Amino acid sequence: MNAEIDREDGGEAEAETETESVAESQSQSETTPDAEVDAGVTPDADADTDALDEGEWVDARHLLYDMVSTPSVSGDEEAAAEVLKAFFEAHDREVWIDEVGNVRVPADDAVLLTSHIDTVPGDVPVKIEDGVLWGRGSVDATGPLCSMAAAAVETGVSFVGVVGEETSSRGAWHLVEDREEPDAVVNGEPSGWDGVTLGYRGFLSGTYIATSELGHSSRPEENAIQSAVAWWSRVADFFDEERDGVFDTVTTKPVTFDGGPTDDGLAVEATVDVQFRVPPRLSIDDVREVAEGELTRGGVHWNKPIPPVMMSPRTDVARAFRVAIRNVGGVKPRLLRKTGTSDMNIFAGTWDCPMATYGPGDSDLDHAPNEHLDLAEFDSAIDVLVDVCERLADD
Incomplete structure (x- = not known):
């Protein structure tokens, strides 16, 4: 299976x-x-x-x-x-x-x-x-x-x-x-x-990608890596709910996380491969809308979902x-x-x-x-x- x-x-x-x-x-x-x-x-x-x-x-x-x-x-x-x-x-x-x-x-x-x-x-x-x-x-x-x-x-x-x-x-x-x-x-x-x-349950996966201008680490502005961590934390927190049994719950999993300066040294890039298990009480679109609604920088490339x-x-x-x-x-x-x-x-x-x-x-x-x-x-x-x-x- x-x-x-x-x-x-x-x-x-x-x-x-x-x-x-x-x-x-x-x-x-x-x-x-x-x-x-x-x-x-x-x-x-x-x-x-x-x-x-x-x-x-x-x-x-x-x-x-x-x-x-x-x-x-x-x-x-x-x-x-x-x-x-x-x-x-x-x-x-x-x-x-x-x-x-x-x-x-x-x-x-x-x-x-x-x-x-x-x-x-x-x-x-x-x-x-x-x-x-x-x-x-x-x-x-x-x-x-x-x-x-x-x-x-x-x-x-x-x-x-x-x-x-x-x-x-x-x-x-x-x-x-x-x-x-x-x-x-x-x-x-x-x-x-x-x-x-x-x-x-259904299956939804995608890759979050964000970039930010490379600057000195003392600068207070959030860089792409911080944005990626914050985005995923908000998404995971949204679906962290008490329900009777795993079947009715949205399971959220980051699969890979990568970040650092780009090859040209001019920007910071962060990528996160993410997966969601989606219960029948929700649709794939419901979960996707929540994830996209928590974006403050970057975007998500979604793979073909399974309902x-x-x-x-x-x-x-x-x-x-x-x-x-x-x-x-x-x-x-x-x-x-x-x-x-x-x-x-x-x-x-x-x-x-x-x-x-x-x-x-x-x-x-x-x-x-x-x-x-x-x-x-x-x-x-x-x-x-x-x-x-x-x-x-x-x-």
Whole structure:
């Protein structure tokens, strides 16, 4: 899930994957990406691959193992895309890879299943122990991706594996520009097999730039560096408010700060790269207006924003998940909202159709060095997705 990064330039920023119950609005989790490890994948020769041949969804388990064993860091998804494409070809589905690298599987548009192919860097040795698959992407989001691929084959609905979600979301942006709106969307990210995510905060980033005349340090006038510090302090103070849960709060973060004399020695320049997480109670414009209203010098160059999203629990998609989760496991479904950002934000900002985000796995393990997925949970998620797709196709 791309909650952890600068969505415009791909630079790493804060980790923010807190999950809140829609019913209780209570914070559940927060993780920090393992940014120091390499991007390789190391399959374990002694892995208990016999577990792949257990249960109803044998082909899906093998796809999951093959995909997790194939490096797919953002920007280098080609090999994994070919593995995914071959899975659909083996099941006689029309499939192609589009110009940005998305794996496209057109069919019944009663529901579009979509998740991301790419992962963050990190060498988590691929192994299976006691029915649990370890490896980078097993949770975020190769597990959700492969569960959706299996459900798409089983039910005949549309599927897209998108690229670049962990950086610029280039796959999702291309998709909303290149195809018509489906009747419903299920986006793939870990929610746990018995949970469904209905909301995400939005994302706004930009660069503040100010210059001032270079003068002696004894002069009382504020220089560009002081202006930058003062501006950001005012903005952060404005959004420093007490609310119930992080989800309803605007999170403000300075990412980089740089300042000093210009190359010609005639001026002082200051730049600050800033990020905002925007709750659905506000719009991107609301936050931008506050930030610009606090300017006394300089200006802000804004990057392409990602709007917040909060879907009603009463949509056809949400209802289908509630029924399916009860049918599969006999448990009460968990309705979630997350403090980060996902491709569902992009889909909801363009397509006027019901949608939700779903997938097996514990989002606390997103980007973690111990990322792993229980194969029994993976199977249960496929059962839920098949039930959901059949219900939506029958409506």
